[in-house]
Amino acid sequence: MRDKIPQSIGDAWVSNVIWPLIQIAIVFFVVLTIVAYLTLAERKISAWIQVRMGPMRVGPWGLLQPAADGLKLLIKEDIMPLKADRAVFTIAPIITAVAAIVVLTVLPYGADWATITNINIGLLFILAVSSVGVLGIILGGWASNSKYPLLGALRSSAQMVSYEVAMGLALMGALMFSKTLSMYSIVEAQAKDQMWYVFYQPLGFIIYFISALAETNRAPFDLPEAESELTGGFHTEYSGFRFSLYFIGEYTSMFVVSSIAVTLFLGGWHFPFIGLLKEQDQTLYVLASIVVFFAKVILLLWAFMWFRWTFPRYRYDQLMDVGWKWLIPATLANIVITGMLFIVGQELGFVQTTGDGRVEVVGVAGNAFMIGTAFLITIPATAILLSLINRRTRDFNLRAQRQLQLRRRQERIAAGAGD
Amino acid sequence: MQLQGYEAIFFYALALVALIMGVMVITVRSPVHSALFLISTLIGIAGLFILLRAEFIAGVQILVYVGGVMVLFLFVIMLVNVQQETRETTQIFTRQYVAGYLIVGLLTLSFLYVVRESRNTQFLKPPQIEERAETTATPMTSLSKDTQEVGDKLYTRAALPFEIASVLLLVAIVGSVMLARGRKQEKIFE
Numbered sequence: 001m002r003d004k005i006p007q008s009i010g011d012a013w014v015s016n017v018i019w020p021l022i023q024i025a026i027v028f029f030v031v032l033t034i035v036a037y038l039t040l041a042e043r044k045i046s047a048w049i050q051v052r053m054g055p056m057r058v059g060p061w062g063l064l065q066p067a068a069d070g071l072k073l074l075i076k077e078d079i080m081p082l083k084a085d086r087a088v089f090t091i092a093p094i095i096t097a098v099a100a101i102v103v104l105t106v107l108p109y110g111a112d113w114a115t116i117t118n119i120n121i122g123l124l125f126i127l128a129v130s131s132v133g134v135l136g137i138i139l140g141g142w143a144s145n146s147k148y149p150l151l152g153a154l155r156s157s158a159q160m161v162s163y164e165v166a167m168g169l170a171l172m173g174a175l176m177f178s179k180t181l182s183m184y185s186i187v188e189a190q191a192k193d194q195m196w197y198v199f200y201q202p203l204g205f206i207i208y209f210i211s212a213l214a215e216t217n218r219a220p221f222d223l224p225e226a227e228s229e230l231t232g233g234f235h236t237e238y239s240g241f242r243f244s245l246y247f248i249g250e251y252t253s254m255f256v257v258s259s260i261a262v263t264l265f266l267g268g269w270h271f272p273f274i275g276l277l278k279e280q281d282q283t284l285y286v287l288a289s290i291v292v293f294f295a296k297v298i299l300l301l302w303a304f305m306w307f308r309w310t311f312p313r314y315r316y317d318q319l320m321d322v323g324w325k326w327l328i329p330a331t332l333a334n335i336v337i338t339g340m341l342f343i344v345g346q347e348l349g350f351v352q353t354t355g356d357g358r359v360e361v362v363g364v365a366g367n368a369f370m371i372g373t374a375f376l377i378t379i380p381a382t383a384i385l386l387s388l389i390n391r392r393t394r395d396f397n398l399r400a401q402r403q404l405q406l407r408r409r410q411e412r413i414a415a416g417a418g419d
Numbered sequence: 420m421q422l423q424g425y426e427a428i429f430f431y432a433l434a435l436v437a438l439i440m441g442v443m444v445i446t447v448r449s450p451v452h453s454a455l456f457l458i459s460t461l462i463g464i465a466g467l468f469i470l471l472r473a474e475f476i477a478g479v480q481i482l483v484y485v486g487g488v489m490v491l492f493l494f495v496i497m498l499v500n501v502q503q504e505t506r507e508t509t510q511i512f513t514r515q516y517v518a519g520y521l522i523v524g525l526l527t528l529s530f531l532y533v534v535r536e537s538r539n540t541q542f543l544k545p546p547q548i549e550e551r552a553e554t555t556a557t558p559m560t561s562l563s564k565d566t567q568e569v570g571d572k573l574y575t576r577a578a579l580p581f582e583i584a585s586v587l588l589l590v591a592i593v594g595s596v597m598l599a600r601g602r603k604q605e606k607i608f609e
Contacts, residue, residue, distance in 0.1 A: 154498070
């Protein structure tokens with residue numbers, strides 16, 4: 001379809017401006033609808049986990065609840081604290097929402113014309129723009145000129161800066177297989193290898209998912225908005241539509257991080273036997289690919305909500321420990337071990353360099369080698385390394401810590417008795 | 420290097436944004452506002468990198484400077500809580516005219532030198548129009564090899580400077596850990 005339209009009208013203007021604008025409008029509408037319904041899903045899933053029914057009043061099974069919520073937030077009074085920094089207070093939620101929404105342009109929603117654009121630095125662009133979203137949270141907390149928002153903002157900036165590192169490094173392992181940053185090409189690379197990279201990179205996927213939870217301020221990492229401690233975190237002073245902008249930003253970035261996980265680890269819009277449709281009907285194939293992509297994303301989003309009601313919140317020092325002492329060393333170990341496996345695989349003939357410079361895993365034996373080593377070597381080796389590094393930290397090896405404290409206490413008592 | 424069409428429009432718009440925001444950085448009183456204008460400048464410069472077809476540098480510019488460094492700047496500004504500069508009576512400039520004029524003069528000279536050199540040697544070749552038309556028409560198939568080239572150059576020709584920079588950063592990290600670690604923490608695990 002992308003090729004047909006410009007030919008019929010005969011104008012580059014259409015293919016470069018109008019068609020992308022139509023695509024953007026569709027994506028904007030679809031994703032924002034998903035975001036609206038995520039708020040409902042959040043409430044429904046939490047209700048089901050706690051054996052409740054959730055919202056049931058507006059529409060059948062409460063299906064019109066998001067519309068009612070949106071209307072309520074729009075017509076609610078917009079309050080600004082008296083001593084707030086007016087300009088910064090106004091733009092902070094806009095920064096968060098815009099940073100989350102801009103990223104939607106480069107996601108690969110499906111095969112062929114279903115992807116809006118394919119840029120060379122796709123993944124880097126996503127990471128860069130979503131890192132700007134942190135600014136909205138910090139500035140919002142600061143501009144409110146109030147204690148709790150400032151504390152929430154400081155917590156969140158520290159948290160997001162730390163987990164950004166782990167997130168970026170966790171993606172590196174899968175990038176070593178795909179050899180490109182372009183989102184569309186990453187999906188195609190997985191099609192060529194006939195394997196989802198989650199099997200080559202199980203450790204990378206787990207670490208990415210944990211860091212993604214922390215990046216989007218989801219439980220168990222929702223310290224920036226810990227209700228019991230901070231009354232609401234950075235958005236305590238926000239009300240009305242500005243408040244909802246923060247939530248649009250937050251839920252959109254949930255969608256974005258799930259899409260990255262799907263694209264990089266779960267094969268994007270690929271599914272076994274979906275290629276058979278391609279020979280029969282191109283349009284049907286593209287539509288099926290879109291459905292597959294969104295189904296995978298929604299599955300991951302469901303896991304996000306599931307986790308929220310399964311794990312208790314981390315304490316602040318535990319949060320920093322998990323980020324810096326566990327996840328980042330684990331990602332570094334993963335990169336090094338994966339690189340070594342590539343060289344070993346090349347020596348054994350499991351990995352070969354093709355004509356266009358792509359390094360490919362060859363055949364069933366190669367796949368078995370890569371997957372087997374990922375599970376049997378990378379994960380145990382990283383586990384051993386981590387336990388060596390963290391032998392003496394506070395929250396690990398609790399028994400040894402306790403013994404140490406007891407011994408020191410006895411020494412103190414002995415010393416005191418000696419005087 | 421001649422700019423044409425949309426490129427010229429984008430270049431002048433981005434350059435203007437970067438310059439105006441740069442002036443605002445040093446003239447506004449609130450340090451948080453300064454940081455915000457600095458962010459705008461950095462984003463404008465990232466746009467200029469994209470015009471130069473250095474997409475990787477543009478992405479890294481935003482990721483590192485806007486998403487990392489400026490976040491830490493804001494973090495520090497909030498912790499330190501600078502109040503004095505926001506008062507109307509405080510002077511925000513030190514009025515060192517001689518040093519100011521000297522630096523401006525030197526900068527102007529160096530700019531003039533670079534412009535003259537680039538005219539002579541033509542190391543800034545304008546990208547071929549045909550090439551560009553091709554890449555915009557079929558965005559799905561042809562991608563520039565910008566990222567790969569940066570990686571290749573970084574780990575082959577620029578390997579030593581790269582390693583030196585990483586050692587410098589390591590020294591800075593170790594130093595800051597030493598400064599932050601109190602006597603008490605040292606004792607706990609002895």
